Amino acid sequence: MKVHLCQPDQKKSCAACCGLYNYVDNTREGLKERLAYRTRLFKRVRSGQTTLDEYRQVIRHREDSRRIYKTIYTCEFAGYMDESEQKVGCMLHPMQNSGNDLRDISFYGKDLCEGHFCPSYQKLDEVEMRTLIDVINDWYLYGVVVTDIDFVKAFFQILQDRLGTRISPDKVAHIPVLSNCLLRYFSLKQTWPYRDLSRPRFGKYYFVGEEYNIDKIDYESINAERSIYDAIFLSLASRFQTKEDLARAESIIDGIIDEFCKGYTNYHSDH
Numbered sequence: 001m002k003v004h005l006c007q008p009d010q011k012k013s014c015a016a017c018c019g020l021y022n023y024v025d026n027t028r029e030g031l032k033e034r035l036a037y038r039t040r041l042f043k044r045v046r047s048g049q050t051t052l053d054e055y056r057q058v059i060r061h062r063e064d065s066r067r068i069y070k071t072i073y074t075c076e077f078a079g080y081m082d083e084s085e086q087k088v089g090c091m092l093h094p095m096q097n098s099g100n101d102l103r104d105i106s107f108y109g110k111d112l113c114e115g116h117f118c119p120s121y122q123k124l125d126e127v128e129m130r131t132l133i134d135v136i137n138d139w140y141l142y143g144v145v146v147t148d149i150d151f152v153k154a155f156f157q158i159l160q161d162r163l164g165t166r167i168s169p170d171k172v173a174h175i176p177v178l179s180n181c182l183l184r185y186f187s188l189k190q191t192w193p194y195r196d197l198s199r200p201r202f203g204k205y206y207f208v209g210e211e212y213n214i215d216k217i218d219y220e221s222i223n224a225e226r227s228i229y230d231a232i233f234l235s236l237a238s239r240f241q242t243k244e245d246l247a248r249a250e251s252i253i254d255g256i257i258d259e260f261c262k263g264y265t266n267y268h269s270d271h
């Protein structure tokens with residue numbers, strides 16, 4: 001199956017490379033409000049009530065355009081693709097404009113926008129892509145997870161090492177306990193209690209002005225050994241104040257892994 005990560009199905013899509021999460025206010029609520037307003041305004045452009053220049057001006061004046069990482073553009077033409085606001089994407093795309101491709105007016109231009117495929121297309125394997133698409137039906141979470149290759153790969157590696165087999169996306173899709181475990185893991189991106197809030201982060205990366213760096217968890221300062229979940233913790237932008245915090249964090253991941261492996265093995269032996 002050829003997977004289209006950007007627009008995989010009718011239940012969600014991604015617009016991360018249009019800069020969606022690069023706003024300082026990149027909360028779910030903040031982005032929802034931003035996208036809904038743009039979508040309403042762009043409808044007026046399509047119906048001829050507003051010009052593209054007016055659209056740009058209104059957005060420029062209305063929106064908080066501060067970026068986390070200044071080098072990455074945040075495009076004002078990302079909006080909702082459908083009435084039910086489940087899919088995000090490019091409002092200049094020809095499929096949104098009766099065949100007219102308007103992307104040349106954008107910052108990157110049509111060719112760059114059309115030809116861009118993020119590293120996840122190369123790095124995620126088919127099992128990872130398919131499971132992710134089957135399990136997450138929420139654009140906000142989907143975009144956050146699909147672009148964090150380490151977060152996905154580290155978890156699948158651990159699961160598959162433990163099970164001694166490649167995970168079957170069909171099994172995950174058919175056994176609720178398995179898809180629930182995976183969704184619980186992916187959702188940690190939003191619920192993780194040990195998240196470092198002291199500076200802007202995308203997973204393991206943190207930003208200072210025009211610069212970015214890769215974080216390191218300081219195990220020494222809490223008298224602990226490097227965790228086997230180090231890659232996962234980095235992707236979750238973790239900061240641990242005490243050894244007990246680290247132990248609690250490990251037990252959260254342990255719990256999900258144990259439940260998944262148990263469910264997977266039981267299914268194996270019953271079928």
Ligand code: SF4
Pocket residue numbers: 005006007014015016017018116117118119120146147
């Ligand atoms: S970040 Fe990747 S998956 Fe998301 S829209 Fe861009 S190319 Fe597609």
Ligand code: SF4
Pocket residue numbers: 017018075076077078079089090091092093103106107108113
């Ligand atoms: S023009 Fe469309 S595809 Fe290009 S960056 Fe903007 S929203 Fe994304």
